[in-house]
Amino acid sequence: MDIKEIKKDFPILGINVNKKPLIYLDNAATTQKPIQVIEAISDYYRNYNANVHRGVHTLSQIATDKFEAVREQIKNFINAKESSEIIYTRGTTESINLLASSLTKTLQEGDEIIISESEHHSNIVPWQLNCEGKNIKIKILPIRDDGSYDLDELENIVTENTRIVSLAQVSNSLGVVHRVKEIFHRVRKISHRNILTIVDGAQGIPHLKVDVQDLGCDFYCFSAHKIYAPMGIGVLYGRKELLEEMIPYQGGGEMIKEVSFEKTTYNVAPYRFEAGTPSVADVIGFGKAIEYVNSLGIENIIAHEDKIMQYATERLKNIEGLRIIGDYKEKAGAISFLIGNSHPFDVGTLLDQLGIAIRTGHHCAQPVMQHYNIPGTARASFALYTDFEDIDKFADALKRVALMLQ
Numbered sequence: 001m002d003i004k005e006i007k008k009d010f011p012i013l014g015i016n017v018n019k020k021p022l023i024y025l026d027n028a029a030t031t032q033k034p035i036q037v038i039e040a041i042s043d044y045y046r047n048y049n050a051n052v053h054r055g056v057h058t059l060s061q062i063a064t065d066k067f068e069a070v071r072e073q074i075k076n077f078i079n080a081k082e083s084s085e086i087i088y089t090r091g092t093t094e095s096i097n098l099l100a101s102s103l104t105k106t107l108q109e110g111d112e113i114i115i116s117e118s119e120h121h122s123n124i125v126p127w128q129l130n131c132e133g134k135n136i137k138i139k140i141l142p143i144r145d146d147g148s149y150d151l152d153e154l155e156n157i158v159t160e161n162t163r164i165v166s167l168a169q170v171s172n173s174l175g176v177v178h179r180v181k182e183i184f185h186r187v188r189k190i191s192h193r194n195i196l197t198i199v200d201g202a203q204g205i206p207h208l209k210v211d212v213q214d215l216g217c218d219f220y221c222f223s224a225h226k227i228y229a230p231m232g233i234g235v236l237y238g239r240k241e242l243l244e245e246m247i248p249y250q251g252g253g254e255m256i257k258e259v260s261f262e263k264t265t266y267n268v269a270p271y272r273f274e275a276g277t278p279s280v281a282d283v284i285g286f287g288k289a290i291e292y293v294n295s296l297g298i299e300n301i302i303a304h305e306d307k308i309m310q311y312a313t314e315r316l317k318n319i320e321g322l323r324i325i326g327d328y329k330e331k332a333g334a335i336s337f338l339i340g341n342s343h344p345f346d347v348g349t350l351l352d353q354l355g356i357a358i359r360t361g362h363h364c365a366q367p368v369m370q371h372y373n374i375p376g377t378a379r380a381s382f383a384l385y386t387d388f389e390d391i392d393k394f395a396d397a398l399k400r401v402a403l404m405l406q
C-alpha cells in the first residue's frame with residue numbers, strides 16, 4: 001500500500017494543529033474519513049434525500065435501494081449468511097443495549113452472564129442496567145497483567161447457569177487481541193446449556209478480518225465510525241433464527257406489521273429492530289467506507305498495521321521511563337503506556353502542542369485501570385493511513401516529553 005497516496009484521500013490529514021502538521025493517533029476513538037465517504041454523504045443530501053421504505057416516489061425508491069444495498073455490502077464484509085441478519089443501529093453502544101434489553105427479558109432467576117474485566121463500559125453498564133432488581137448474576141472473566149484473558153478461570157466461571165457470554169474481540173484500552181473464537185468453543189465444551197455468544201467488535205472490525213460464521217458467535221456489534229465511515233451508524237449482526245425470536249427493543253414506525261389499540265404485531269428482522277427514521281446519509285457513507293477498505297484489501301491493511309504496531313512498540317520501548325501497559329504478544333491498533341510517574345493527561349497535552357493527537361484517561365474501561373491500580377494511560381492508536389514517519393515523529397516527540405516530565 002502506498003500510504004503517501006492514501007493519505008491524500010483523507011483531507012483532514014493535511015491540516016495543521018497548533019501550527020504543526022497533524023499526526024492523528026487517536027484512531028481507536030474514531031477514524032478519519034476519506035473524501036469518497038464525505039462526498040457520498042453530500043451527494044445524498046444534494047441529489048436524493050428522502051425517507052426510506054415509505055414512499056412510492058422516485059427519490060424515496062433511490063434512497064431505499066441504496067440504503068438496502070449497503071446492508072448487502074455489510075453482509076458480505078463480515079460474511080453473514082443473509083442481509084436480514086444485519087441490523088442498523090447507532091453504533092456498538094446501541095447494539096449492546098439492544099441485546100441487553102431484549103435478551104435479559106427471557107432470562108430466568110439464577111441465570112448468569114459472563115463479561116470480562118477489560119470490557120469497554122458499553123459492554124458492562126447495559127448488562128448492569130438490565131439485570132438490576134432481577135436475580136441474574138454478572139460474572140467477570142479476569143485479565144492477566146499482560147492484558148490477556150485468564151482462560152484458566154473459564155472452568156470456574158462457566159456453569160450450567162451461564163446463558164450469555166459477551167466479550168470484546170480487541171481491548172480498546174490496551175489493544176490486546178482476544179481469541180474469542182477459541183473461548184466460545186471452550187465455553188460450549190464446559191456447559192451443556194445453549195449459551196448465547198456476543199462479540200463487541202468495535203476495535204476488531206478495523207484491524208482484523210471478520211467472519212462471523214467462522215467466529216462461531218451469535219451476535220457481533222460494531223460502530224461504523226471506527227472503520228472510516230460516519231458517526232451515528234453501526235451494526236448489530238445476529239443469527240437469523242435468534243433475531244426472529246427476539247423481543248423488539250424500541251417501538252415506533254417501520255418495526256410493526258399491524259398496529260391497533262388491542263394488539264400490535266411486529267415486522268420481520270431486521271426491520272422489527274429499526275424503529276423510526278434511520279440515518280440514511282450515514283448508511284450511504286458507510287457503504288463507501290466499505291468500498292474503500294475493500295479496494296485496498298483488508299489483508300493488506302492488516303499486514304501494514306502489524307508492521308506499524310511492531311515498529312511503534314520497539315520505538316516506544318526504547319524511551320527511558322516508558323512502560324507499556326498490556327504488553328501482550330497479540331495486539332492490534334493501539335498501544336497504552338505511562339511515562340515514569342507523570343500523569344497521562346500531561347503527556348497528551350504536551351504532544352498536542354506538537355500537533356500529535358493521542359488519547360489519555362481511562363478509555364471508558366475503568367475496571368482495566370483498577371486492575372493495574374492506575375488512574376489512566378496515554379494511548380496511541382493507528383489506522384491504515386498511519387506510516388513509519390508518523391511513528392518516528394511521535395516517538396521523537398515522546399522522548400522530548402519524557403525528558404520534560406521526569
Ligand code: PLP
Binds near residue numbers: 091092093120122201
Ligand atoms: N466497545 C469498544 C471496545 C469500544 O472501543 C467502543 C468505543 O470506543 C465502544 C464499545 C463504544 O462504541 P460507540 O461509542 O461507537 O458506540
